[in-house]
Amino acid sequence: MEIIIKVNGRRIAEQIEPDLLLIDFLRKHGCYSVKRGCETANCGLCTVLMDNTPVLSCSVLAARADGHEIYTLEGLQEEASEFVGFIADQGADQCGFCNPGFVMNTIALLRENPDPTDDEIRAYLAGNLCRCSGYEGQLRGIRNFLDQRRK
Structure with a gap:
């Protein structure tokens, strides 16, 4: 076909x-x-x-x-480059294997909701498996990006 x-x-x-x-x-x-x-x-x-x-x-x-x-x-490299450094600064990309999934879902989240709460971030990223970081680093990185963007 x-x-x-x-x-x-x-x-x-x-x-x-x-x-x-x-x-x-x-x-x-x-x-x-x-x-x-x-x-x-x-x-x-x-x-x-x-x-x-x-x-x-x-x-x-x-x-x-x-x-x-x-x-x-x-x-989506240009759009992703806006916030991936914030995630890396939190040590949330230890092995890097899960990063593309997290980045894709973060892009979708921020397009849908430009100012999400921590609970909304957690809910949107819940389907991403990460064996290294425990997800808190990704959350802190996204939160730092959003805080910096507001300034």
């Missing part, structure tokens, strides 16, 4: 097998920030934005993305 997906602003038309997962389609097209973790939609490592909504690409067929716009971290 043929699908057409706009990935990071670039139109891609391709013949695919009906059971191809979106994560595999994206990685085939150079989006290596989209990581394979649990493959059960529980870790958030494969988070992408589909029409500006975070989705887990390991649980979405590429055929479902036909006609949609997908953004990965590769396409």
Whole structure:
């Protein structure tokens, strides 16, 4: 079957097998920030934005993305660069494996709610698995970014 997906602003038309997962389609097209973790939609490592909504690409067929716009971290570097340093300053990127999922969900959160409470941040990031930092560093980093932005 043929699908057409706009990935990071670039139109891609391709013949695919009906059971191809979106994560595999994206990685085939150079989006290596989209990581394979649990493959059960529980870790958030494969988070992408589909029409500006975070989705887990390991649980979405590429055929479902036909006609949609997908953004990965590769396409959102400028927006991500605004706050990733604040997260790094908190030591919240120890191994870095979970960072793309956290960054993608933080971008979606801040687009939806530019001034979230700590509880809203925690709720939005709850689906991201991090084995190193305990999540408090990410929360402090996002909070510091928001505080700095207000000044």
